[in-house]
Amino acid sequence: MADEVEARLRRLLVSLVATEPSPGLVERVRGRVRGSPTKLNWRPLAAAAGTAVIVAAALAGSSQLFRTTPAPNQPHGALYPSPHKPTGPGSIPFPAGGPFTCPSLAGVGPASGDPAAAVWATFNAMVTARSELADLKLADRAAWPVVRANRWWQQKSGRPYPMSAVAVAPAVTSPYSAPLESLCGRRTVSDSWALSTCSPTIAIAQCVTRHPAVEGTYFFLRRYSTWLLWAEYP
Secondary structure, eight states: OHHHHHHHHHHHHHHHHSSOOOOHHHHHHHHHHTTSSSOOOOHHHHHHHHHHHHHHHHHSSSOOBBOOOOOSSSSOOOOOOOOOOOOSSSSOOHHHHHHHHOOOTTTTTOOOOOOOHHHHHHHHHHTSSSSSHHHHTTTOOOGGHHHHHHGEEEEEEEEOOOOOGEEEEEGGGTTHHHHHHHHHHHHHHHTTTEEEOOOOTTTTTHHHOOOOOOOEEEEEEEEEEEEEEEEOOO
């Protein structure tokens, strides 16, 4: 009788929550059943147990009684809208040979005042991050391939860049803005700022003249008051 009750209870729980109950829940029910009279009315017991489990899971926000599939390891929400294909001609080098995409302009606006310090702080947060998710949160979806290719979070010696090692200016002043403007439009570039650097140990004044091969320029836009990386060049 107990085995029959357990089997029926398991089927009911699966139908109610569309998942398999954990062994712990089944064992607790089995223990209650073993101590019950032979003529057990299993229907109220099953209904009550199923309702209690559902309410507990909803209140807790996460269930310890059921096996669930973990959420994807990536940010979500209005801050990270899907990018789109380029609207104009051109091409730029892109990590791992993936297709270049342009950021959505949803929630994007021009910066007020001088955002150089905020852009610099965002870049430093990226190069000192300790997880992929932390880095992805600082980038527009268009730049997620860039983040994954650079793997800043795996560089144990990652150090912040002093202001003397970077140059931050409106993106329209960058020598690399033309191809990005052709691909993504004038507004995307005019609303962006660019940070150029070689390394945290090379002064920006020596970067282009003495170390052009290691120079990199990173383009940031401001969405809902948050600066996000959206492109890297070259």
